[in-house]
Amino acid sequence: MFNKLLQKEIQNYLQTEQVSLELPKNFSFGDLATPAPLNFAKAFKMPPLKLAENIKTHLDDKLSDFCQTEIAAPGFLNFRFKPLAFAQILQALNIQNLISQTTEPKSLLIEYVSANPTGDLHLGHGRGAVVGSTLANILKATGREVKTEFYINDAGEQIQKLGRSAWNLYKNLNTNNTEDYPPELIKPYLNDLDENLSFEELTPIIKDRILKAQKQVLEKLKVEFDAWVSEKTDLHETGLLEQALEELKQKNLTYQKDNALWLKSSELGDERDRVLIKSDNNRPTYLAGDLAYHLSKFNRADELLDIFGADHKGQEISLKVALKALGKNIDNFSILFIQFVSLVEQGQEVKMSKRTGSVITVEEVLEKVGSDAFRFMLLMSHINNRLAFDIDLAKRTDEQNPVFYVQYAHARACSILRNALNPAPDETTALFNSEELQIALNSIPAFLPALDASLPEKEIASTKELILKLLFFDQEVQTASNKLNPSGLAHYLIDLATCFHSFYNTPCKVILPEQKPLSLARLCLVHAFKRILQTGLGLLAVSAPERM
RNA sequence: GCGCUUGUAGCUCAGUGGAUAGAGCAACCGCCUUCUAAGCGGUCGGUCACAGGUUCGAGUCCUGUCAAGCGCGCCA
DSSP states (O other), X not given: OHHHHHHHHHHHHHTOSOOOOBOOSSTTTOSEEEOHHHHHTTTTTSOXXXXXXXXXXXXXXXHTTTEEEEEETTTEEEEEEOHHHHHHHXXXXXXXXXXXXXXXXXXXXXXXXXXXXXXXXXXXXXXXXXXHHHHHHHHHHTTOEEEEEEEEOOSSHHHHHHHHHHHHHHTTOOOOOTTSOOHHHHGGGOTTOOXXXXXXXXXXXXHHHHHHHHHHHHHHTTOOOSEEEEIIIIIITTTHHHHHHHHHHHTTOEEEEXXXXXXXXXXXXXXXXXXXXXXXXXXXXXXXXXXXXXXXXXXXXXXXXXXXXXXXXXXXXXXXXXXXXXXXXXXXXXXXXXXXXXXXXXXXXXXOOTTSTTOOBHHHHHHHHHHHHHHHHHHSSOTTXXXXXXXXXXXXXXXXXXXXXXXXXXXXXXXXXXXXXXXOTXXXXXXXXXXXXXXXXXXXXXXXGGGOTTSXXXXXXXXXXXHHHHHTHHHHHHHHHHHTOOHHHHHHHHHHHHHHHHHHHTTOOOOOTTOHHHHHHHHHHXXXXXXXXXXXXXXXXXXXXXXX
């Protein structure tokens, strides 16, 4: 695409790969801009404006058919594209791959959600699920070999507690045990049980029912996993946990004290030593299982990514130092911690707690706002920021919600394409058939009528702005992929929708039976917009409706 | 106490060391004979928590202060 060519020419001149092209703050400056002369003035030992002059001379020599270059103080280069450059860009956006692939594909294993099978998913899990699945989509799209896993913590203390709580309710025992899970959390899972189950039989049944309910909610959220890994059956019963502990012992990284097995983690950089096997019941701690699990993950992938709630921050250091001591390259292992989601209802913050009955579940919010709005709104803010989810705003699925704004733009584009390719009710033939459109999409000159100098200036401006915005799609996806942060992409799609609505209202009317070349040219632009918006929404797993 | 994260418009949030700090919501004013008004255009709104420092240039990087959230279990 022309912008890549331009970027490459500047990079060639400066002998670097570090040149970025950006949209200028103000379109009166030009179509694209770069501060490269400011950045490289020192390296070239000349004033920024002088360097800018030299680059301009180089570019004028090479690319004057496509764009003109202007110099602006204190050292910006602004580029003004000729119609041919816009047409070339648009043609590429209509027929080429939209997302660049990484040159070295690596396998990446993403673990996310991994909620305990002891209750319903809350909003924090929901945020992790949405961010994790979106990142998986984005990383796949940029060429990583992605596998996703959900780790089921079904072998620890919490499961025992779940079993006891369920047993008390099942047998109608009034224990008033404050340690128990709240009855309202367990009760929905006690229906239609055999009457004579033993304690040992009851626990796994309840656990499986809860897990199944979690899976169903995740499906509604469009969240899927390649594998569900059970701590009990995949780590304990296979001997993987045993192997991991043996490996630590052989490397002299453990010791016995107070009847417990300890990891010498303080020697490795942790703030204190950690227990691996508990003294009272001889059972492994969470750390022991987690360590074994991550060792097995390292055998299955080049890189690991975990996405957890901020309340799991405590486990990072111990896990990483132990993995490092066992020879794993922890530079290939990232953990993202997702800040909490609070819920605001009628201007009041609704307190939620993971282990009380007043927990706000993903399911109940989904019922009110739907998967599209839920996903989009949770994706909009950076994971490091606490997020206040305004349920009243999200419930108003009529007009305020940003996701409808973006989807509406898609539906509008579809409507235009439909109207152009199908006969109007009072006509027998359509303005165009799909072959004509296909030929136009493959041709650069076909788009030139949309930038014809005889058109009103406003129409040309909004046409250009839309193309330029489309041009940045790939860059936005790459940034999201590299920074492991999908929020920019959501904001980009809103901006893109704004450009399209603005184009529509300029008005750049597309269907003009008396001006077929102009209609066809604009149809190419609508086609590219629809293609990119659909791809972008697809990465977020938000639907792109053809009609609304 | 120590560690991590955060502090930007009335609210919810964007913002690769670059040009006059942005969007949505809320408030106000306009625009449907015209491909979907779930839309568009405009007005109002800011000491980027505070104080230093680095730099040609800081909302962005560094240090300190203040404030908020989370973490620092033989819970998971």
